[in-house]
Amino acid sequence: MQKIETQYGRARRVWVMDRGIPTEEVLEEMRQAGGPPVQYLVGTPKGRLGKLEAELLKQPWQQAREGVRVKLLPQDGELYVCVESQARIGKERSMRRRRLRRLIGGLKELQEQRLGYESLLLKLGAAKKAAGRDWALIDITLPQRPAKKAALRERCDFSFQLRRDKLRIARRREGRYLLRSNLTGTDPGKLWTMYLQLTQVEQAFKDLKGDLR
Template sequence: VTPEGFPLAYEVLAGNTADKTTLHGFLKKIEGQYGKAERIWVMDRGIPTEEVLEEMRQSDPPVYYLVGTPKGRLSRYEKALTDRPWHQVRDGVEVKLLPQDNEVYVLAQSRDRVHKERSMRRRQLKRLWKRLQELRGMPLSRDQLLLKLGAAQQQSPSAWRLVHLQVPEGDEPWQFSLRKDRLREVRRREGRYLLRTNLVGRDPAQMWEFYTQLVQVEEAFKTLKGDLTIRPIFHQKEDRIEAHIFMAFMVYALHVTLRRRLRDLAPGLTPRSVLEKFAAVQMIDVHLPTTDGREVILTRYTQPEPELQMLLRQLRLSLPNQPPPRVTARGEVTQ
């Protein structure tokens, strides 16, 4: 994608391909196809290996990257990051920078993400706590209890790590309690991401924008299945798979273009809300019989409501002309 988020190209991999085995080949392929340039690879934590990252740092010119880190890495650098100052990169988003050798670790904190993750954690913990209280009041054997506890754990995996259970071997009542130390740790890390990059000296706001593009690309998968209502299709032939992905890529490119246009001309609106408004415009066929047994077919789109007309003017868009009529003759349709 471009720095503005517009998609340029995509690659299709064979099934059952491990993520960490793909990056090295991609680096060579992109360089061979498009030449050497100052590119920035934004990746999830499961994509690169330490060997490939070292190769990217030692490359001439260096290949820049911005990658997420495992949660355990935050524990390693949490103490060193404590004394670092926060830098505000935009409203509600702050970062801390920690130089390490030829890299910089970026601790990002999003206020919106804090609220979202905290709300999700509270709902899950409340549901789990209620279920545990229900189970404690049931006359269950130990085996039955363990099965139901396993089901509760599967339903609330994140909240499960915040609860301590004691299930004795005998007939003694089982107990559960809140692990307050883990809860404090989880609260402290909610809405925070630890990134690593070799973009030493870059503006923190720019690095945050780069990383949000990865989130937007990941959202594309939800977009294609949700906002754009592209249902799953299970192809068997490779050329059909390629064609389907190409069409999905083109649709996503249009979706990104709409999002950028809304940002410039109608801030506050999302592509989803606009698509919902445009769904009111429908294409219909009007069939008119003639006296000589033929039929005139008028393909027409419905006229937009005043609210939608105002939106079209705001976005500087205009609907195309109505299609010309078609006339049936001897079972065939002619213009």
């Protein structure tokens, strides 16, 4: 923030940042900054959505624009905006379906291979890394580690199942975003539009990188 202000001067600007970018210390610095007010709009990790879920359940949905509704939760001088986008629900659900299909297909292939215990662990580790958060939707059952070293090379069978309870929770959060801002008097539909500019900038960078190849 200081670098940008040194280069471009202090101005009444709104900092729009994706989740995970600003720390609590940076946000506190913004709130305490003197001169023109430093205003911000940031996405928050979905884990925070879970923490505030009980409070948000008490709030009514408001229609922000067609296909987008919001819940507002003022807290400690900030405004949390829970946004539900029908377009994003469809997109995220489709993406998750493809990822799960790929993950389950890969696990079935591993079941058909004659892998030893240690080789199987390595393959499962690679599958876990590739699956990311979706790995938490699968329960893996492995046999006890063989006591004898020679037995580690013998075929090891495992089973898995989809955690439908966790999948229901994940589906409930699809297309929902939790925004956090000190623009407490701004129309929530406008806040959502501002936040979407991040995806437009990201796509512009991707297009630019593609043109440079």
